[in-house]
Amino acid sequence: MKALKKALDNLRPTFSKGGKLEKLHWVWDANETFLFTPGHATQRGAHIRDGIDLKRTMFMVILAMVPCLLFGMWNVGHQHFLALGEYTALGEGFWQKFGFGALKVLPIVVVSYAVGLGIEFVFCSINKHPIQEGFLVSGMLIPLVMPVDVPLWMVAVGTAFAVVIGKEVFGGTGMNVLNVALTARAFLFFAYPTMMSGDKVWVNTSTADGQAVVDGFSGATSLGLAATGNAGQVTSLMDSFWGFEAGSIGETSAFACLLGAALLLFTGIGSWRIMFSVFLGGLTMAGIFNLVGPGLGNEYMQIPVLHQLMLGSFMFGLVFMATDPVTAAQTDTGKWIYGFFIGLLAILIRVVNPAYPEGMMLAILFMNVMAPLIDHYVVQANIKRRMKRAALAA
Incomplete structure (x- = not known):
């Protein structure tokens, strides 16, 4: 690494102001920042140093x-x-x-x-x-x-x-x-x-000489089977x-996603509020479908709650997509609302929309758009609450 660092230092004048490149x-x-800790120093203002950049x-x-x-x-x-x-x-x-x-x-x-x-x-x-x-x-x-x-x-x-x-x-x-x-x-x-x-x-399903796809193979996913009225054929x-x-x-x-979630939570990078609220929202919607499904004769609605959450991209979206710190809600209360509606909408779209058997992508993108509005109303509610306390104290 020292040799690489020395080589980059030798190239620095070429890429600096006035250099050929x-x-x-x-x-x-x-490339230098990716390989090594940058040597840039802040010049003014208050500085807070952290062990992670x-x-x-x-x-x-x-x-x-x-x-x-x-x-x-x-x-x-x-x-x-x-x-x-x-x-x-x-x-x-x-x-x-x-x-x-x-x-x-x-x-x-x-x-x-x-x-x-x-x-x-x-x-x-x-x-x-x-x-x-x-x-x-x-x-x-x-x-x-x-x-x-x-x-x-x-x-x-x-x-x-x-x-x-x-x-x-x-x-x-x-x-x-x-x-x-x-x-x-x-x-x-x-x-x-x-x-x-x-x-x-x-x-x-590409084949080489002497190979052939087995008879009856469809390639359908579990969600695809459930969406076409074959919920009884989904994987265990x-x-x-x-x-x-x-x-x-x-x-x-889901197991691999949970391993990733454990690391993100341990390092404090992933928001446990968003992860838990997405799971809670999905649990709520799947539970509602379990209650009304038998009366409607809908097999998809009758898939057990926990099984519903293990299917498709629900767990992957919960861990890696919904927790994106840039596009998610920023306030603590907003994170609960944001995550809950992602889980709710994901299962709702998945079960009710026959044209698209998975709803996680659309649910997250929709709530990405709504996240700033959620934060706005959460902040406004906090301001009003503080003004009331100030008025009572006066």
């Missing part, structure tokens, strides 16, 4: 997503070989499954980072402001919410749209209104619906908890 100063600065915060979030990424790679391979009737037992062909999944998932990750960071570098060079580390997290989230068979050009288009329209237009990291990764997914979902939904996009509660089912690359395993 002065216009690329912010690109060089971003934005770079380390983003690194911890990425670390929290590693279980979802690794399990997603294995599950992509597992679902592929299930479709071919090979290595059908969970313990069989572990490395074959993981290797196949890695070959499918890693290119998506590379394209996401290459396109997103490339656009960030361009904007920072034009606007002459430092590159923030915000996309380090978004660049990992985008692949995890994609189906395995998504074309790489679509990943590039979705990432470009999310970075330019979803973030840079609003001023960059910390200024965006909508979650960047969900903006990418929503854009692709509405622009290319046949390639982002249905039963054919969740499992890779334990399989849903562990993630042994078809779905987006990193969203199927």
